[in-house]
Structures are given as C-alpha cells and as structure tokens.
Amino acid sequence: MTRASRLLAFLALSFVTHAALADDAVERGRYLATAGDCAACHTPRDGAPYSGGRVVATPFGAIPSPNLTPDRDTGLGGWSADDFYRAMHEGKSHDGTSLYPAFPFTSYTKVTRADTDAIFAYLKSLPAVRRPSIENTLRWPYRVRPLMAAWRAVYFDEGEYRADPKRSAAWNRGAYLVQGLGHCNECHTRRDSFGAPIDDPFLAGGIVPVQNWYAPDLSMGRHGGLAGWTEADVVALLKTGRSRKGTAFGPMAEVVLRSTQHLSDTDLAAMATYLASLPERPAPRQRESAAGARELALRGGTVYTERCATCHGADGRGKGDAYPPLDGNGSVTDPTGINAIRIVLSGGFAPATAANPRPYSMPPFSQTLGDDDAAAVVTYIRQAWSNKAAAVSPGDVRAYRSTPGS
Structure with missing residues (x-):
C-alpha cells in the first residue's frame, strides 16, 4: 500500500469513527432529553417536537416555552454548546439575560457538561422549525426580568451534582436523575409566595401550582407519602404507570407517558434506590374534620x-x-x-x-x-x-x- 493509500484509508477510518461518535452523542442526548421530559413543555399540542410555544401556566402569569429546534432565527441555530450549558447550569440565555424559573434550571444546574453537550447535539440534529417566540403574560412586577437577580441570589444554588463517595454507584445515579434531569422537586414540594421550592425536607410533597393536583411526599420511610412501597413498586409505576400500591394519574401520568417509561430498568432502579434512602417524616398533622x-x-x-x-x-x-x-x-x-x-x-x-x-x-x-x-x-x-x-x-x-x- 502506498503512502497516499494509507493516508486515504486513515482519513476514511477517522471519518467513520467521528460519525459513529457523533451518532452516539445524538442518541445519548435523545435519551437524556427524554429523562428530562423536555418535550412536555417544549412541544406544542399542534406542532413539531421541541418547536416551542406551549404555554407554561404559573401563579404569576403564563410563560410560553421557547423553540429548541436548530432554526437560526427562532430556535437554537445561533447557540453554541457553551450557550446551552450556561442556560442549563446558570439559568442564563445566550445573550446573558436571566431565565425565569419556570424553566427548572434550579434542578438542571446539577446536570454535567458532558450530558448537556449530548442533549445539545440531539437538539441540533432535529429538523429546524421556524416558530417565533410568543410574549409572556406575567403580571407586574414579575415580568421585570432584572428582578430575577434578587430571586437568584436568595433561592438559586448553582453547581453540578457531586457524587457521594460513601454511597453506591446506583444511589448516586438515582440522586443525579431525581435531583437533576428528572427535576422531581419542581412538583413534589411546597413553594413560598415567590414561587421558590421549600427544600427542607426534600421532596416532601406539595400542590402543583395552577394544575391543582397534590404531588405526594416521595419518602418511602415511616409517615412518608410512599410508606409501604418497595423499590419494585416504584419501578413498576415509573415503567408501566401502575403498581400494586397505586396508579399514575393527573400530571404524573404524562410524566410516565413521555419520560419514565422510556428509561432503562437500571436507571429506574437507581431512582428507586435513592428514594428509598429519603428520611422518615414526622407524623403528619391532618386537618381537623369539620362538624358532621x-x-x-x-x-x-x-x-x-x-x-x-x-x-x-x-x-x-x-x-x-x-x-x-x-x-x-x-x-x-x-x-x-x-x-x-x-x-x-x-x-x-x-x-x-x-x-x-x-x-x-x-x-x-x-x-x-x-x-x-x-x-x-x-x-x-x-x-x-x-x-x-x-x-x-x-x-x-x-x-x-x-x-x-x-
């Protein structure tokens, strides 16, 4: 084989290897975007996947989701991987403005750079869809975006997830998914008057704003919302929508439909392992029953x-x-x-x-x-x-x- 032939063979092999790696990143990104249930907010009911425009209702007004397809004018076509990481990790748009926490960057900040890069590669592989953004209907003063600086200073703790060396690999994987990509705390918690989650105790349940369903406490310990559940029960619910202890209804049914049923059994088991480690809760204070x-x-x-x-x-x-x-x-x-x-x-x-x-x-x-x-x-x-x-x-x-x- 001549030197030129060897060079051509090397370049061809490099191209194939690069393409395979790129395909692997896109597929991994698709899986991670599914784990994050991104399509639930960013896919309109009458439109293309991830093209935005679906309204996210909040107690402060409605916020339409942005277009995540690679359209240059209305989507992520002009974004870099650094821009996307900044949005996930810092809650900042590519122009530096603060994002509203209807986008759960308070949870997504825990997602690693490698995973945000894979998600971005997947989103860039989608067909570009032109869908101009829609103005939000937030009430004053909540629509004054610079005020987000004060909210962030009080309520936002930036930082990727750090594995606990005292815990198993399964526990750490479950913690990463529950705390980060799965953003379970966005529903399964109470919120204060400024819309900030109350994290102590963590995942202790709360009313989903506007939708008016109760997202239960996720502790499997005594007095927890999942007391009496086994890890197998949790996996069954997330995989199939039902278990021997209950069935997914309301907003959770959509989470199972779009997200958790598509996750690997290993990841679902890891999430269950983490939830099983949540502490017991104090005996709940039930409201008094009315007369009669x-x-x-x-x-x-x-x-x-x-x-x-x-x-x-x-x-x-x-x-x-x-x-x-x-x-x-x-x-x-x-x-x-x-x-x-x-x-x-x-x-x-x-x-x-x-x-x-x-x-x-x-x-x-x-x-x-x-x-x-x-x-x-x-x-x-x-x-x-x-x-x-x-x-x-x-x-x-x-x-x-x-x-x-x-």
Missing part, C-alpha cells in the same frame, strides 16, 4: 357501595391489575384530599405505556354526583378500612369542581 364528618362518612359508605365497590371492592383492596386499591393508597389519604376529589369528579386516566397499552380508566362522576355526595364518598374512602385521613367538605368539592386545573 361522621354523618358524611356514613352517607359516603352508601354512595361507595352503589358506585365504587364493584371495581374497587367492598374491602377497598381493588381488583388485580385493573383497579387500584383504595385502602392504604397515598393518593386517597394525602393531607389535602385534592387528588381523591379530582379523580372522583374528573375520572382517573392512567397512561398507555408499552407495558400496559390498554389501561383501565375510571369514569368521571362530576355529572352524576353533587357536591354533597362527592364529599361524602371521598370522606368515606379517606376514613374506611385502615385509612385515617381527615374528611373533606362539600365546599372543597365545589372549589375543585371549578378549578382552572380541571
């Missing part, structure tokens, strides 16, 4: 027998994989009662996943149950069997019957 709660529960028992027992069983244990148990179900006994009310009124629709392509659904009862009967049956299931949660009132039902998140 006993009579309400008795009335609810009749409604339950007529409307619910056929599927969920007189003993509240459910029926196989079709109908989830209500006895000991955290969605039933959460501190607020919101989820049980919402499901009775609007129905329960589990996600259709690869492992559960035709899930059973619960029909809505908003048209057939008045506020009094709905409050009665919810109060009954929150206090029947081993459940010991507070009653809900007809006023609670009325509030969530007309909630904007319905």
Whole structure:
C-alpha cells in the first residue's frame, strides 16, 4: 500500500469513527432529553417536537416555552454548546439575560457538561422549525426580568451534582436523575409566595401550582407519602404507570407517558434506590374534620357501595391489575384530599405505556354526583378500612369542581 493509500484509508477510518461518535452523542442526548421530559413543555399540542410555544401556566402569569429546534432565527441555530450549558447550569440565555424559573434550571444546574453537550447535539440534529417566540403574560412586577437577580441570589444554588463517595454507584445515579434531569422537586414540594421550592425536607410533597393536583411526599420511610412501597413498586409505576400500591394519574401520568417509561430498568432502579434512602417524616398533622364528618362518612359508605365497590371492592383492596386499591393508597389519604376529589369528579386516566397499552380508566362522576355526595364518598374512602385521613367538605368539592386545573 502506498503512502497516499494509507493516508486515504486513515482519513476514511477517522471519518467513520467521528460519525459513529457523533451518532452516539445524538442518541445519548435523545435519551437524556427524554429523562428530562423536555418535550412536555417544549412541544406544542399542534406542532413539531421541541418547536416551542406551549404555554407554561404559573401563579404569576403564563410563560410560553421557547423553540429548541436548530432554526437560526427562532430556535437554537445561533447557540453554541457553551450557550446551552450556561442556560442549563446558570439559568442564563445566550445573550446573558436571566431565565425565569419556570424553566427548572434550579434542578438542571446539577446536570454535567458532558450530558448537556449530548442533549445539545440531539437538539441540533432535529429538523429546524421556524416558530417565533410568543410574549409572556406575567403580571407586574414579575415580568421585570432584572428582578430575577434578587430571586437568584436568595433561592438559586448553582453547581453540578457531586457524587457521594460513601454511597453506591446506583444511589448516586438515582440522586443525579431525581435531583437533576428528572427535576422531581419542581412538583413534589411546597413553594413560598415567590414561587421558590421549600427544600427542607426534600421532596416532601406539595400542590402543583395552577394544575391543582397534590404531588405526594416521595419518602418511602415511616409517615412518608410512599410508606409501604418497595423499590419494585416504584419501578413498576415509573415503567408501566401502575403498581400494586397505586396508579399514575393527573400530571404524573404524562410524566410516565413521555419520560419514565422510556428509561432503562437500571436507571429506574437507581431512582428507586435513592428514594428509598429519603428520611422518615414526622407524623403528619391532618386537618381537623369539620362538624358532621361522621354523618358524611356514613352517607359516603352508601354512595361507595352503589358506585365504587364493584371495581374497587367492598374491602377497598381493588381488583388485580385493573383497579387500584383504595385502602392504604397515598393518593386517597394525602393531607389535602385534592387528588381523591379530582379523580372522583374528573375520572382517573392512567397512561398507555408499552407495558400496559390498554389501561383501565375510571369514569368521571362530576355529572352524576353533587357536591354533597362527592364529599361524602371521598370522606368515606379517606376514613374506611385502615385509612385515617381527615374528611373533606362539600365546599372543597365545589372549589375543585371549578378549578382552572380541571
């Protein structure tokens, strides 16, 4: 072989190797973007994937998501990998302006540079879509972007995830996914009046703003929202949308549909390992039941027998994989009662996943149950069997019957 031939062979091999590495980065980026559930906010209901324009509702006004396709004028076509890392890590746009925390940079700051580079490579591989940005409808003074500097100074801790050498590789991987890419704390926490998450204790549950669902405490220890769950139960829910302890409804159903069902079993197990390590919680302070709660529960028992027992069983244990148990179900006994009310009124629709392509659904009862009967049956299931949660009132039902998140 001549020197020229050897050089050509070397260049050809280098090209093939570079292309293979590039393809690998794009595929890894696709997986990571799925783990981060990026499409949920950045894909409009009537448009191309990641082309932006989907409105993210907040208590302070609506913020349309930006276009993440590589269109030069309206998307990321003019961005560099450094710009993208700065957005993820620092919460700053490529022109240096502060991003609003509706984009969860408070969690994404933990994502490594290698992973942001892979996500950026994937986004750059998408077809370019021209979709001009839409103005937000934030109220004054929240729309004054320079005020974000004060918010960031108080609430934002910048920094990539650092592995804990005292923990296993699985635990660290789970912590990285839960705290960072998965941004679980964006829903599973209470927020203060400025929209900042209250992290102590971490992942202790809270009402999802505007959507008005209760995202449960994720501790599997005593008094935790997942007390009594095993790591296998957590993996089953994230993979299939259902487990022996409950089913994914509301916003969590979309998370399973778009994101977690597509993750590897190893990553799901790692997330479960991390959640299992969250500390026990103090005994919850349930709100006091209103006067007449006993009579309400008795009335609810009749409604339950007529409307619910056929599927969920007189003993509240459910029926196989079709109908989830209500006895000991955290969605039933959460501190607020919101989820049980919402499901009775609007129905329960589990996600259709690869492992559960035709899930059973619960029909809505908003048209057939008045506020009094709905409050009665919810109060009954929150206090029947081993459940010991507070009653809900007809006023609670009325509030969530007309909630904007319905």
